[in-house]
Amino acid sequence: xxxxxxxxxxxxxxxxxxxxxxxxxxxxxxxxxxxxxxxxxxxxxxxxxxxxxxxxxxxxxxxxxxxxxxxxxxxxx
Amino acid sequence: xxxxxxxxxxxxxxxxxxxxxxxxxxxxxxxxxxxxxxxxxxxxxxxxxxxxxxxxxxxxxxxxxxxxxxxxxxxxxxxxxxxxxxxxxxxxxxxxxxxxxxxxxxxxxxxxxxxxxxxxxxxxxxxxxxxxxxxxxxxxxxxxxxxxxxxxxxxxxxxxxxxxxxxxxxxxxxxxxxxxxxxxxxxxxxxxxxxxxxxxxxxxxxxxxxxxxxxxxxxxxxxxxxx
Numbered sequence: 198x199x200x201x202x203x204x205x206x207x208x209x210x211x212x213x214x215x216x217x218x219x220x221x222x223x224x225x226x227x228x229x230x231x232x233x234x235x236x237x238x239x240x241x242x243x244x245x246x247x248x249x250x251x252x253x254x255x256x257x258x259x260x261x262x263x264x265x266x267x268x269x270x271x272x273x274x
Numbered sequence: 275x276x277x278x279x280x281x282x283x284x285x286x287x288x289x290x291x292x293x294x295x296x297x298x299x300x301x302x303x304x305x306x307x308x309x310x311x312x313x314x315x316x317x318x319x320x321x322x323x324x325x326x327x328x329x330x331x332x333x334x335x336x337x338x339x340x341x342x343x344x345x346x347x348x349x350x351x352x353x354x355x356x357x358x359x360x361x362x363x364x365x366x367x368x369x370x371x372x373x374x375x376x377x378x379x380x381x382x383x384x385x386x387x388x389x390x391x392x393x394x395x396x397x398x399x400x401x402x403x404x405x406x407x408x409x410x411x412x413x414x415x416x417x418x419x420x421x422x423x424x425x426x427x428x429x430x431x432x433x434x435x436x437x438x439x440x441x442x443x444x445x446x447x448x449x450x451x452x453x454x455x456x457x458x459x460x461x462x463x464x465x466x467x468x469x470x471x472x473x474x475x476x477x478x479x480x481x482x483x484x485x486x487x488x489x490x491x492x493x494x495x496x497x498x499x500x501x
Contacts, residue, residue, distance in 0.1 A: 262330070
């Protein structure tokens with residue numbers, strides 16, 4: 198089955214690219230944008246049909262490789 | 275004294291490091307990332323470059339490569355491991371050093387000479403070094419050192435901050451912090467101080483006609499301390 202993961206910077210960690218995107222959007226007259234945080238998105242095809250097992254495997258992958266927990270949070274969606 | 279430089283796909287400072295180590299008397303050997311073990315060495319160097327194209331996060335893929343287990347075992351048994359630039363990024367991703375190198379604060383690739391202050395001399399790398407302020411070269415896009423407040427406190431309490439960005443007189447100001455690093459940090463040690471990671475490239479400053487010689491000071495001193 199396919200498992201999807203979103204990795205984002207933790208709150209409080211500076212995201213200069215997100216800031217530039219926000220400023221650009223503001224410059225394009227999207228005045229309502231007050232903050233942008235950029236992240237990463239993974240689609241992982243796991244040879245496992247049991248959803249709980251598949252997600253637990255991906256959770257392990259997140260901790261060991263996909264996210265660096267010093268600055269990033271992850272969410273299996 | 276024997277040294278080993280690990281080559282990853284995308285390393286590009288491995289040959290410079292080889293030249294530098296040999297110039298100051300190390301018997302250096304190059305080790306491929308896909309090897310299982312490292313020949314007997316007094317020093318292992320993870321060189322600069324863009325290992326695995328900087329995919330996912332700088333250094334993250336290299337930190338899971340085949341050779342890394344031997345590097346970690348060597349470090350844990352007290353062996354000297356030096357990571358320069360991408361090598362520093364790899365060391366943080368392995369967990370041998372705390373924190374992480376993020377993208378530079380102003381999103382630009384920085385390539386220039388900087389001054390760094392030697393913050394601790396009770397270690398094999400900087401003991402007896404004749405200068406407190408070194409002029410070295412940096413070239414990176416991800417050199418913005420970041421760590422949690424707890425990690426920062428423990429780096430300070432254990433004198434694990436190795437070098438910091440400063441001006442030529444040693445003032446560690448914001449103006450002289452090229453990439454936004456916490457506390458102007460340019461390099462740190464592990465707790466036992468046998469592992470050093472730093473962004474500046476000493477191997478680029480070993481010729482008085484081409485660059486400068488503060489890198490020579492670093493290598494001569496290191497060799498003297500290992501002997």
